[in-house]
Amino acid sequence: MKNADLQSxxxxxVKLAKDAGEILKSHSGKESFQFKQSPIxxxxxxxxxxxxxxxxxxxxxxxxxxxxxEETYDKDLTNLGVGPTFIVDPIDGTTNFIHxxxxxxxxxxxxxxxxxxxxxxxxxxxxxxxxxxxxxxxYLNDEKFPPVSKSHNNLSLQSSLIALEAGSTRSxxxxxxxMATIRNLLDEEKGFIHGSRSFGASTMNxxxxxxxxxxxxxxxxxxxWDVCAGWIILEETGGIVVSGIPNKWEVSVDSRVYLFVRGxxxxxxxxxxxxxxxxxxxxxxx
Ligand code: IPD
Ligand code: CA
Numbered sequence: 001m002k003n004a005d006l007q008s009x010x011x012x013x014v015k016l017a018k019d020a021g022e023i024l025k026s027h028s029g030k031e032s033f034q035f036k037q038s039p040i041x042x043x044x045x046x047x048x049x050x051x052x053x054x055x056x057x058x059x060x061x062x063x064x065x066x067x068x069x070e071e072t073y074d075k076d077l078t079n080l081g082v083g084p085t086f087i088v089d090p091i092d093g094t095t096n097f098i099h100x101x102x103x104x105x106x107x108x109x110x111x112x113x114x115x116x117x118x119x120x121x122x123x124x125x126x127x128x129x130x131x132x133x134x135x136x137x138x139y140l141n142d143e144k145f146p147p148v149s150k151s152h153n154n155l156s157l158q159s160s161l162i163a164l165e166a167g168s169t170r171s172x173x174x175x176x177x178x179m180a181t182i183r184n185l186l187d188e189e190k191g192f193i194h195g196s197r198s199f200g201a202s203t204m205n206x207x208x209x210x211x212x213x214x215x216x217x218x219x220x221x222x223x224x225w226d227v228c229a230g231w232i233i234l235e236e237t238g239g240i241v242v243s244g245i246p247n248k249w250e251v252s253v254d255s256r257v258y259l260f261v262r263g264x265x266x267x268x269x270x271x272x273x274x275x276x277x278x279x280x281x282x283x284x285x286x
Contacts, residue, residue, distance in 0.1 A: 014120055017120045028102075082114060109228025138234075155268040206233065220257040220284040223254070237263050238264070244257035259273060
């Protein structure tokens, strides 16, 4: 697909995200909720309504492309293929949306050959429209992202600020390993990182890694729609994506365990990843 086509897809997605964001904002904090897999895995009628609206508009404009959306995903039937595919989270940060905590976003990614090539994220509460096309840079409200610069230090694990999330799987082996890893990172005798932050929305964690205000984001259990759009936005600011479990430098968008690292020299990024992996407490299976 030509770059011009990707740019026109981006423009269309920006408009879709803007319209959907107005709906999200006007209902934030006003909705009742239902449980999905558990009493902390929540959904509202607005998640479903926004997904339907985005799906309908994409189907008219790009009928030949595939679509994956959180609220219509079926783990036995939905597969990410090599063809052009929209990957949509109608509300990333649904729990924030329910609580009117201003970190809930529309997230629309687009993949070719299973790789993110266009990403659009809109946070209507803070009026942040983030978008990127592969090879064309990342934009924040139509300005190029500010270059990632950290005058106080180079990228290094011990001096880092990292987004870490509890997620919605709160039992079992993967949860134990996740908590053990977080402990390892914080522990004075181990990683002893400067600190951890949780925005409750992968999109917002990725935004702050893309700006360089956070050094990294590590998560397990999230899905392709949580990370697809932010992935290409981060890459276009010089950041990298590797597996959240050790020794996997190549990672697919639906692998469910990720480590995102901000822009820095290749050498520092590589050392950071190796140091980080040294604190991961085994494989996380979801
Ligand atoms: C969640 C958020 C959260 C991540 C979870 C996701 P949702 O998305 O992105 O940051 O840790 O794994 O499920 O459910 O609010 O769309
Ligand atoms: Ca969601």
